[in-house]
Amino acid sequence: xxxxxxxxxxxxxxxxxxxxxxxxRVVDDNFDPETVALNGGILxxxxxxxxxxxxxxxxxxxxxxSYNQPFPLDKPLLTLAVGVVVRSEYDGIKPGQxxxxxxxxxxxxxxxxxxxxxxxxxxxxxxxxxSTLLGACGMPGATAxxxxxxxGKPKKGETIFVSAAxxxxxxxxxxxxxxxxxxxIGSAGSDDKVAFLKEIGYDVAFNxxxxxxxxxLEQHQLDIYWDNVGGATLDAALKNxxxxxxxxxxxxxxxxxxxxxxxxxxxxxxxxxxxxxxSLRYQGFIVSNHNQDQFNAEMPQLVKSGEVKIKEHVTKGIxxxxxxxxxxxxxxxxxxxxxxx
Amino acid sequence: xxxxxxxxxxxxxxxxxxxxxxxxRVVDDNFDPETVALNGGILxxxxxxxxxxxxxxxxxxxxxxSYNQPFPLDKPLLTLAVGVVVRSEYDGIKPGQxxxxxxxxxxxxxxxxxxxxxxxxxxxxxxxxxSTLLGACGMPGATAxxxxxxxGKPKKGETIFVSAAxxxxxxxxxxxxxxxxxxxIGSAGSDDKVAFLKEIGYDVAFNxxxxxxxxxLEQHQLDIYWDNVGGATLDAALKNxxxxxxxxxxxxxxxxxxxxxxxxxxxxxxxxxxxxxxSLRYQGFIVSNHNQDQFNAEMPQLVKSGEVKIKEHVTKGIxxxxxxxxxxxxxxxxxxxxxxx
Numbered sequence: 224x225x226x227x228x229x230x231x232x233x234x235x236x237x238x239x240x241x242x243x244x245x246x247x248r249v250v251d252d253n254f255d256p257e258t259v260a261l262n263g264g265i266l267x268x269x270x271x272x273x274x275x276x277x278x279x280x281x282x283x284x285x286x287x288x289s290y291n292q293p294f295p296l297d298k299p300l301l302t303l304a305v306g307v308v309v310r311s312e313y314d315g316i317k318p319g320q321x322x323x324x325x326x327x328x329x330x331x332x333x334x335x336x337x338x339x340x341x342x343x344x345x346x347x348x349x350x351x352x353x354s355t356l357l358g359a360c361g362m363p364g365a366t367a368x369x370x371x372x373x374x375g376k377p378k379k380g381e382t383i384f385v386s387a388a389x390x391x392x393x394x395x396x397x398x399x400x401x402x403x404x405x406x407x408i409g410s411a412g413s414d415d416k417v418a419f420l421k422e423i424g425y426d427v428a429f430n431x432x433x434x435x436x437x438x439x440l441e442q443h444q445l446d447i448y449w450d451n452v453g454g455a456t457l458d459a460a461l462k463n464x465x466x467x468x469x470x471x472x473x474x475x476x477x478x479x480x481x482x483x484x485x486x487x488x489x490x491x492x493x494x495x496x497x498x499x500x501x502s503l504r505y506q507g508f509i510v511s512n513h514n515q516d517q518f519n520a521e522m523p524q525l526v527k528s529g530e531v532k533i534k535e536h537v538t539k540g541i542x543x544x545x546x547x548x549x550x551x552x553x554x555x556x557x558x559x560x561x562x563x564x
Numbered sequence: 565x566x567x568x569x570x571x572x573x574x575x576x577x578x579x580x581x582x583x584x585x586x587x588x589r590v591v592d593d594n595f596d597p598e599t600v601a602l603n604g605g606i607l608x609x610x611x612x613x614x615x616x617x618x619x620x621x622x623x624x625x626x627x628x629x630s631y632n633q634p635f636p637l638d639k640p641l642l643t644l645a646v647g648v649v650v651r652s653e654y655d656g657i658k659p660g661q662x663x664x665x666x667x668x669x670x671x672x673x674x675x676x677x678x679x680x681x682x683x684x685x686x687x688x689x690x691x692x693x694x695s696t697l698l699g700a701c702g703m704p705g706a707t708a709x710x711x712x713x714x715x716g717k718p719k720k721g722e723t724i725f726v727s728a729a730x731x732x733x734x735x736x737x738x739x740x741x742x743x744x745x746x747x748x749i750g751s752a753g754s755d756d757k758v759a760f761l762k763e764i765g766y767d768v769a770f771n772x773x774x775x776x777x778x779x780x781l782e783q784h785q786l787d788i789y790w791d792n793v794g795g796a797t798l799d800a801a802l803k804n805x806x807x808x809x810x811x812x813x814x815x816x817x818x819x820x821x822x823x824x825x826x827x828x829x830x831x832x833x834x835x836x837x838x839x840x841x842x843s844l845r846y847q848g849f850i851v852s853n854h855n856q857d858q859f860n861a862e863m864p865q866l867v868k869s870g871e872v873k874i875k876e877h878v879t880k881g882i883x884x885x886x887x888x889x890x891x892x893x894x895x896x897x898x899x900x901x902x903x904x905x
Binding site for chain 2: 280289472497500503509512
């Protein structure tokens with residue numbers, strides 16, 4: 224018998240999730256790794272659990288449709304994670320292997336066969352930290368790669384603006400864009416984060432809490448805007464585009480925690496006819512629909528060699544959801560991950 | 565000497581243009597077609613003058629940037645038009661030819677050389693009415709053609725929704741889409757217009773003033789939305805898309821007359837993450853940047869043969885701007901044109 228802590232989804236939040244209430248730590252003191260039923264799946268001991276903004280979207284009333292399923296109540300949150308296989312009833316997977324895929328936010332998790340099938344075992348030849356396998360070399364890194372190349376189609380000499388630029392995705396976008404010869408502008412929410420943006424090569428970096436995004440962008444003409452935040456920032460970007468600009472719609476974190484009726488909306492999108500008059504393309508994508516072979520082949524080495532620098536926000540062990548809320552509200556600095564020793 | 569009536573741009577409107585005040589009819593009683601200076605341009609006698617929603621955008625404070633120039637004050641509105649050449653100082657253009665291009669909203673207009681260069685003489689082999697040369701076979705028709713094929717990329721079996729579907733552009737979009745094997749849904753603002761939509765082959769047609777757009781669209785899954793109106797209609801469409809849907813951003817007539825601070829904005833675009841979660845592409849275009857050769861080659865015959873049906877809203881002669889305001893506020897029924905006997 225071991226104790227097994229999980230982060231449980233207790234009820235849909237109205238605005239922001241409330242640690243200890245809508246999400247909370249629950250410990251099973253009678254978890255038996257030797258005998259727990261696997262039903263054709265595998266048992267993993269978690270090494271790292273990813274915390275990502277999109278997860279807020281699954282904390283919803285099941286009646287609201289979306290691209291993903293709502294989280295079931297009173298179960299652990301499900302997330303992208305890496306762990307070491309303890310037992311397996313799944314063909315081709317053996318104890319000791321590293322499994323990367325979706326599983327419960329728990330110290331020990333039973334991964335049902337259909338989720339095992341969607342994940343994979345990895346070798347981690349570059350010996351990157353567990354957290355990095357979920358960050359720069361995981362879903363956020365792949366999002367940056369596929370979004371920039373497949374949707375943004377960057378050309379040397381163009382200008383890109385990235386919001387939430389020090390975040391898990393933004394920090395990779397800026398560095399990839401720089402490698403392609405773009406002029407890069409990034410915004411973030413603290414002076415520390417701005418210093419980091421300069422360190423990783425952003426040409427212009429500013430703290431949107433102390434500097435007006437509108438005033439900074441007025442001095443530039445954008446070809447690409449990587450939109451992580453939506454709302455007023457997107458509106459400001461829309462006013463400063465060159466013709467044939469592209470907006471990569473990656474997220475709208477400024478509005479995730481805002482109930483529908485109170486949302487600000489986008490006012491410059493059609494109102495000022497900017498999308499029409501500048502022939503803009505505003506396009507969303509889901510990274511899992513994109514081919515990630517090139518990313519998987521190149522990114523680990525770029526990180527290992529230091530050509531792409533990364534910043535991670537690592538929490539040790541499962542808490543009551545405070546670190547998840549920090550991530551949603553921007554108090555993390557870099558990719559937010561829970562790790563276990 | 566003849567009298568020469570013009571529609572003059574007198575001052576920028578705050579909301580809607582005011583006939584007789586911000587735009588008004590002015591008559592020059594001493595216009596001499598024989599002696600008026602051409603300075604290398606041509607003199608035309610107008611046969612038809614186009615009235616289009618985008619012209620509202622040129623009635624603005626010159627300090628506000630856009631893709632086109634603001635109209636100069638105290639001059640006639642400039643528009644796409646056809647006329648017969650009376651005199652010419654421009655190489656290759658002779659009296660009696662039909663000229664199609666931008667010129668003043670006047671009975672007689674001097675077209676300066678740089679505008680002559682951007683226009684062209686036409687033969688009108690199909691002997692279409694003057695008005696049609698500005699409608700289905702003019703800019704609105706080309707907008708429908710290039711927007712649908714180049715931006716919408718329609719595939720047989722898909723579903724398209726067109727707002728302002730009985731308008732100059734919408735009526736062509738629906739018929740072209742139907743020819744490509746799409747299921748077509750159109751909205752318009754009166755029962756007469758809805759009857760016309762059914763007559764020209766729309767599979768579903770409804771009056772958005774008496775039927776809820778949201779309720780109609782909930783019964784369908786869209787692949788393409790041709791957006792002529794923006795605002796709440798765009799929001800309703802955004803909730804009912806299949807994955808990889810396309811929104812052709814053609815206009816936002818619901819917000820042209822609304823001052824910036826009072827605009828509604830788009831709330832479902834990023835807020836509900838629809839653009840992201842459904843991998844939507846929302847794209848604007850300017851028809852003059854698109855190749856129109858195929859349109860020019862095929863459209864006149866489609867109209868002549870009746871394969872594409874058209875509806876025009878014809879006003880005889882220049883008024884005080886009432887017909888222009890009618891067009892902006894949807895009281896026209898089909899392409900709005902001023903014609904002269």
